[in-house]
Amino acid sequence: MKPEVSIILPYFEGQRWLRRAIQCVQVQEEVSWELIVVDDGSVNTPEAIINETDDSRIKYIYIDHSGKGGALNRGVQEADSDIICFLDQDDIMLPRRLVTQLMAFKKSYAVDGVYSDYERRHENGDLIDQVFSSPEDPWESIHSMAVGRNSVTMQTLMLKKSIYEKLEGFSNDPDMTGLDDLEFFVRLFLYRAHLVYEPGVVQCWVKHNQNFSNSASFQNARLCWLKRLSELAQQHPMLSSELKHFRFHTYGMRGLHFLETGRAELALAEFQKALHFMPWSANTYYLLIKSAIIAGLRHLRAHISAGF
Numbered sequence: 001m002k003p004e005v006s007i008i009l010p011y012f013e014g015q016r017w018l019r020r021a022i023q024c025v026q027v028q029e030e031v032s033w034e035l036i037v038v039d040d041g042s043v044n045t046p047e048a049i050i051n052e053t054d055d056s057r058i059k060y061i062y063i064d065h066s067g068k069g070g071a072l073n074r075g076v077q078e079a080d081s082d083i084i085c086f087l088d089q090d091d092i093m094l095p096r097r098l099v100t101q102l103m104a105f106k107k108s109y110a111v112d113g114v115y116s117d118y119e120r121r122h123e124n125g126d127l128i129d130q131v132f133s134s135p136e137d138p139w140e141s142i143h144s145m146a147v148g149r150n151s152v153t154m155q156t157l158m159l160k161k162s163i164y165e166k167l168e169g170f171s172n173d174p175d176m177t178g179l180d181d182l183e184f185f186v187r188l189f190l191y192r193a194h195l196v197y198e199p200g201v202v203q204c205w206v207k208h209n210q211n212f213s214n215s216a217s218f219q220n221a222r223l224c225w226l227k228r229l230s231e232l233a234q235q236h237p238m239l240s241s242e243l244k245h246f247r248f249h250t251y252g253m254r255g256l257h258f259l260e261t262g263r264a265e266l267a268l269a270e271f272q273k274a275l276h277f278m279p280w281s282a283n284t285y286y287l288l289i290k291s292a293i294i295a296g297l298r299h300l301r302a303h304i305s306a307g308f
């Protein structure tokens with residue numbers, strides 16, 4: 001019998017989290033499901049962990065390293081259900097997520113996708129916060145993304161496979177890894193898919209010392225993302241008015257990353273770029289000045305040290 005939902009889990013060197021990810025799916029009740037683990041070219045294969053579960057509902061697929069978008073696409077290709085959702089290897093699907101969101105599909109055939117709320121926790125389980133969404137039309141969702149307030153996230157999206165296929169899936173560009181979801185969401189909103197907000201916290205994002213969002217590759221992906229947005233804006237002129245917001249937010253986030261990782265000179269350059277698009281942002285001016293002071297003091301200390 002065809003499962004009601006296929007869960008796609010892109011995997012890359014995530015042995016420390018995989019058992020927990022599998023277990024949080026196995027406790028889902030009142031829904032028939034399959035879990036598709038797509039190993040994106042890991043050196044340390046997770047096959048032993050998957051085999052020890054002895055659960056026929058779990059599929060394992062190995063592919064050459066292609067990036068997260070490529071892994072997601074392969075997983076969806078293998079999905080038997082007409083409805084798909086996603087689970088990162090280090091995230092936690094909360095109990096009753098599947099049945100809660102599937103009910104929204106059953107209320108109306110016109111529903112293309114469902115999204116909900118999620119929480120963020122430290123790896124020790126301590127709560128950071130809960131992130132609540134709200135009903136939005138596609139254009140409101142694009143603006144929310146542009147200013148860094150994403151209403152729809154991979155953590156909570158459940159989608160008809162047919163919509164994914166119409167949009168030709170996620171980007172296969174490995175340089176987009178980490179932001180493949182945002183690129184897909186922009187196209188999803190431009191398509192004007194009928195997405196429904198189903199209130200409730202359904203998934204948990206876990207903060208730890210290996211989050212990809214802390215990596216240099218993720219910061220480079222932000223620039224690839226801006227390039228892709230410009231290409232989409234040429235095809236969809238209505239997106240052009242939001243580009244300044246996307247650019248301001250992207251350069252600002254890169255600046256924060258460099259400032260927090262002790263690279264004030266790089267942060268200074270990014271905040272300058274951000275202010276080019278939003279010159280009235282008082283907080284960005286504050287961060288710019290802070291970066292300049294830190295960089296100046298560092299240069300002064302180096303100069304003094306060189307004098308002795």
